[in-house]
Amino acid sequence: MKKRFLKLIDFIAIVINEGLSYFVSEKLGYKIIEECKKCGKCCRYMYSLDTFGEKDFRIMQRIYPGYRRFKIVGQDEFGNLIFACRLVGDDGLCRDYEDRLPLCRKYPAKKIYFNGKLHEGCGFKVVPEVEFKEYLKISQ
Ligand code: SF4
Numbered sequence: 001m002k003k004r005f006l007k008l009i010d011f012i013a014i015v016i017n018e019g020l021s022y023f024v025s026e027k028l029g030y031k032i033i034e035e036c037k038k039c040g041k042c043c044r045y046m047y048s049l050d051t052f053g054e055k056d057f058r059i060m061q062r063i064y065p066g067y068r069r070f071k072i073v074g075q076d077e078f079g080n081l082i083f084a085c086r087l088v089g090d091d092g093l094c095r096d097y098e099d100r101l102p103l104c105r106k107y108p109a110k111k112i113y114f115n116g117k118l119h120e121g122c123g124f125k126v127v128p129e130v131e132f133k134e135y136l137k138i139s140q
């Protein structure tokens with residue numbers, strides 16, 4: 001009983017921290033400049049934090065049916081799955097451009113950038129307006 005209660009406390013703490021972490025990237029303030037070169041790399045190599053196996057992937061697809069267009073193509077050094085979209089053409093262009101997913105429309109979003117980095121050679125550049133060190137000072 002005590003064990004279950006502690007697990008519940010852990011779960012609540014994780015949910016709260018996840019929620020708070022969302023706002024860190026918003027407060028940091030990034031400016032996204034320049035433009036897409038249409039190379040298609042971001043459609044062929046993407047990953048989702050904490051998606052470690054086939055089972056997690058299926059759950060994610062059930063929650064977000066739009067993600068059925070993705071297939072597993074590997075794993076990074078931390079075990080997070082790497083995906084590729086079935087709808088990117090050999091020319092690097094989206095074959096479902098008009099109906100692409102919100103995450104594609106927003107790319108590169110601040111939140112995505114905060115958890116990772118852009119692909120080598122990507123035409124976009126992300127310029128932080130506030131360095132993380134500064135953010136820590138401001139937020140104390
Ligand atoms: S839907 Fe289009 S833009 Fe989105 S990942 Fe697939 S190919 Fe890329």
Ligand code: SF4
Pocket residue numbers: 035036037038039040041042043107108119121122123124
């Ligand atoms: S990696 Fe960058 S330049 Fe290439 S398609 Fe994606 S957003 Fe465009």
